[in-house]
Amino acid sequence: MDPAPISVPLSRAVDLSAGRAPAPREWALFARRLARRRTALFGLVVVMIVVVAALGASWIAGYDPTEQDITNRLRAPGSQDAAGRAHLFGTDHLGRDILARMIFGARPALMVGFAAVAISGVLGMMVGLLSGYFGGWIDDVFMRLADVQLAFPFILLAIAVIGVLGPSLPVIIVVIGVSSWVVYARVVRGAVLSLREREFVQAAHALGSRDGRVLLRHILPNAFTPWLVVATLDMARVIVIESALSFLGLGVQPPTPTWGGMLADGRVYISTAWWLATFPGLAILVTVLGINLFGDGLRDTLDPRLKL
Amino acid sequence: MLLPPDASAEDVQKFREVMGFNDPFIVQYGRFFLGALRGDFGQSVRHGEPAFNLVIERMPATFELSGAALLVALCLAIPAGIVSAVRRNTVIDYISTVVALLGQSMPTFWLGIMLILVFSVQFNLLPSSGRGTLEHLVLPAITLGLFTTARITRLTRSGMLEVLSQDYIRTARAKGVSDPPVVWKHALKNAAIPIVTIVGIELGTLLGGSVITETIFAWPGVGRLSVQAIYNRDYPVVQAAVFLLSSTFVLVNLVVDVLYTYLDPRIRLR
Numbered sequence: 234m235d236p237a238p239i240s241v242p243l244s245r246a247v248d249l250s251a252g253r254a255p256a257p258r259e260w261a262l263f264a265r266r267l268a269r270r271r272t273a274l275f276g277l278v279v280v281m282i283v284v285v286a287a288l289g290a291s292w293i294a295g296y297d298p299t300e301q302d303i304t305n306r307l308r309a310p311g312s313q314d315a316a317g318r319a320h321l322f323g324t325d326h327l328g329r330d331i332l333a334r335m336i337f338g339a340r341p342a343l344m345v346g347f348a349a350v351a352i353s354g355v356l357g358m359m360v361g362l363l364s365g366y367f368g369g370w371i372d373d374v375f376m377r378l379a380d381v382q383l384a385f386p387f388i389l390l391a392i393a394v395i396g397v398l399g400p401s402l403p404v405i406i407v408v409i410g411v412s413s414w415v416v417y418a419r420v421v422r423g424a425v426l427s428l429r430e431r432e433f434v435q436a437a438h439a440l441g442s443r444d445g446r447v448l449l450r451h452i453l454p455n456a457f458t459p460w461l462v463v464a465t466l467d468m469a470r471v472i473v474i475e476s477a478l479s480f481l482g483l484g485v486q487p488p489t490p491t492w493g494g495m496l497a498d499g500r501v502y503i504s505t506a507w508w509l510a511t512f513p514g515l516a517i518l519v520t521v522l523g524i525n526l527f528g529d530g531l532r533d534t535l536d537p538r539l540k541l
Numbered sequence: 542m543l544l545p546p547d548a549s550a551e552d553v554q555k556f557r558e559v560m561g562f563n564d565p566f567i568v569q570y571g572r573f574f575l576g577a578l579r580g581d582f583g584q585s586v587r588h589g590e591p592a593f594n595l596v597i598e599r600m601p602a603t604f605e606l607s608g609a610a611l612l613v614a615l616c617l618a619i620p621a622g623i624v625s626a627v628r629r630n631t632v633i634d635y636i637s638t639v640v641a642l643l644g645q646s647m648p649t650f651w652l653g654i655m656l657i658l659v660f661s662v663q664f665n666l667l668p669s670s671g672r673g674t675l676e677h678l679v680l681p682a683i684t685l686g687l688f689t690t691a692r693i694t695r696l697t698r699s700g701m702l703e704v705l706s707q708d709y710i711r712t713a714r715a716k717g718v719s720d721p722p723v724v725w726k727h728a729l730k731n732a733a734i735p736i737v738t739i740v741g742i743e744l745g746t747l748l749g750g751s752v753i754t755e756t757i758f759a760w761p762g763v764g765r766l767s768v769q770a771i772y773n774r775d776y777p778v779v780q781a782a783v784f785l786l787s788s789t790f791v792l793v794n795l796v797v798d799v800l801y802t803y804l805d806p807r808i809r810l811r
Binding site: 384386389396480493496503510511513517521522 | 767
């Protein structure tokens with residue numbers, strides 16, 4: 234996969250055409266620099282594997298993740314069931330294949346991850362742009378709103394809202410998405426505050442560009458890099474939250490397999506069947522670790538001074 | 542939802558009247574707001590006690606757990622971060638970096654279950670649930686504290702690396718100050734500001750994270766109370782819990798802001 238398009242590094246953005254799509258040359262340069270970081274590359278490979286598993290779950294899994302078989306319940310990892318089929322990671326309390334459920338469990342995790350990050354990312358970007366560019370009372374209102382948002386323990390808020398509205402995929406995505414914009418807004422606002430004073434923005438003003446045009450064509454592309462880094466690292470956080478909600482029974486509902494839901498089932502059998510809770514947890518750990526490694530690499534390559 | 546399914550229509554109507562559900566939304570909200578200002582969140586639907594008292598009773602348990610977790614985090618993270626930075630690119634640095642990265646990627650609830658599996662189920666060393674003795678506190682505190690530990694370790698390391706490359710550190714070394722005072726007196730004091738900031742923010746994470754950790758370890762705190770209240774649709778309790786946890790968080794961050802002035806005399810409160 235090609236890395237996502239990035240903007241011109243700030244140091245070279247003085248040129249008046251700032252806002253054009255990044256030249257292929259710059260993409261290549263960036264990709265090469267990123268590829269030199271082995272850990273980031275490793276993270277990317279891990280994430281790619283999870284994405285492929287989620288997309289091709291029906292073909293890869295080998296078992297129906299919801300197929301129950303009570304006579305083959307709680308089989309140990311690597312053992313065979315009565316029909317002679319191997320279960321690499323064993324079966325759960327209803328005789329379902331754990332590996333298959335893990336592969337299918339990647340779907341809700343990634344779906345919530347991408348969708349929630351998209352919502353909060355766009356919200357945060359808009360707030361950050363407006364707040365940083367216009368300042369004054371707009372900035373005050375948004376930043377106080379951010380303080381209020383941060384004052385609530387997030388997970389408690391999410392549980393309360395989902396408890397009232399009922400757990401479903403759209404509700405989970407919207408709740409996480411709407412309440413996670415603050416980090417984006419702060420980072421984008423910080424970038425805009427310094428970009429606003431740059432020569433190319435003043436030049437654009439002098440040439441008679443309206444505010445909207447300056448914001449979208451000149452400032453946004455240059456505030457994109459820190460935003461991308463935040464989005465990547467936030468994705469890891471969102472996936473953990475999704476599994477935490479499923480763990481509490483407030484995520485995507487059964488029979489859809491979720492990593493958190495599998496963990497909650499496994500917790501009951503902790504004293505007799507360790508594999509029930511262990512493997513889905515490893516799936517979360519590996520996925521989140523992959524995203525974090527990639528995100529760290531992205532930050533170090535694009536914006537080493539960004540503190541997150 | 543709060544009455545038995547066979548309740549008659551008049552009963553339902555009477556219940557709605559008593560609870561004030563028939564009033565316009567804004568009136569209900571006004572009543573809630575005025576009540577909240579006086580610490581009155583209404584009666585718990587389930588327990589029949591004032592919701593505020595129920596939550597306050599559970600506060601000490603949550604503070605105990607969050608405090609213990611923070612203590613674990615600080616005791617592990619700051620030394621680990623300093624050693625990593627001072628002995629950069631050694632085996633110690635690699636180990637602590639990898640552990641921190643794993644800790645940051647590990648879901649709390651999974652760690653909790655794995656700890657129970659190893660220490661309670663396999664070796665029967667520590668209790669897996671409840672509150673009381675110090676032994677009860679060990680597993681929940683480690684579970685809750687690990688994420689914070691990982692974050693503070695990474696922050697301490699990067700902060701120390703930045704400070705250690707400054708001119709005044711070179712000056713101190715040049716004039717013959719030996720290693721330990723340079724690290725502890727000159728460097729750490731200047732690397733401490735971001736650490737103090739993050740401790741304030743992390744306390745919010747800890748209070749929020751206590752929801753899950755308390756559920757796993759059956760810890761009788763506000764987090765577990767509020768999860769149960771949500772399942773029971775006991776909204777007065779949920780409101781009181783969210784309100785009190787948030788207030789605590791805001792208060793802690795105020796204290797942190799005041800602490801800055803001691804750490805960095807350049808910052809003055811207006």
